[in-house]
Amino acid sequence: AWTKPTLREIECGMEINMYGPDSG
Amino acid sequence: MIGADDIPVIPRGVRMQFDRVRDRWVLLAPERTVALDEIGRAILSEIDGARSFGQITARLAATYAAPEDQIAEDSRGFLGTLIDRRFLEVK
Numbered sequence: 001a002w003t004k005p006t007l008r009e010i011e012c013g014m015e016i017n018m019y020g021p022d023s024g
Numbered sequence: 025m026i027g028a029d030d031i032p033v034i035p036r037g038v039r040m041q042f043d044r045v046r047d048r049w050v051l052l053a054p055e056r057t058v059a060l061d062e063i064g065r066a067i068l069s070e071i072d073g074a075r076s077f078g079q080i081t082a083r084l085a086a087t088y089a090a091p092e093d094q095i096a097e098d099s100r101g102f103l104g105t106l107i108d109r110r111f112l113e114v115k
Contacts, residue, residue: 002088002095003061005060005063006061007059007064007105008059009058010046018109
C-alpha cells in the first residue's frame with residue numbers, strides 16, 4: 001500500500017532522517 | 025519545486041543499489057549514501073530520463089490504486105529533497 005516515502009542519509013554509521021513521516 | 029512537466033534524471037555517478045550488508049536499497053553518490061524504503065525505491069524506479077513527473081505519478085497512482093494528488097504531493101517532497109541534495113536533477 002502507498003505510504004509516504006522516507007529518505008535517511010547514512011553518514012559515519014549514523015542515520016539522519018531527510019524526508020518522511022518523522023522528518024518534521 | 026518539481027512540476028508536472030519536469031523530467032527527473034538520475035545524474036552520472038549516482039545509482040540505486042541493493043545493500044546486502046544493510047539488507048535494503050540505497051541510493052549511492054560519491055561519498056554519500058541514502059537509505060530508501062520500498063515506496064522510495066518504487067518512485068526512483070520510474071525515473072528513466074524520459075518520463076515527466078506527471079507521467080510518473082500517474083503510473084504510481086495506477087500501480088498503488090491511490091489518489092494521484094496524494095502520490096504527487098508525497099513524491100514531490102521526496103524528489104525535491106533529493107534534488108536539493110544533488111542526488112537528482114531535472115530537465
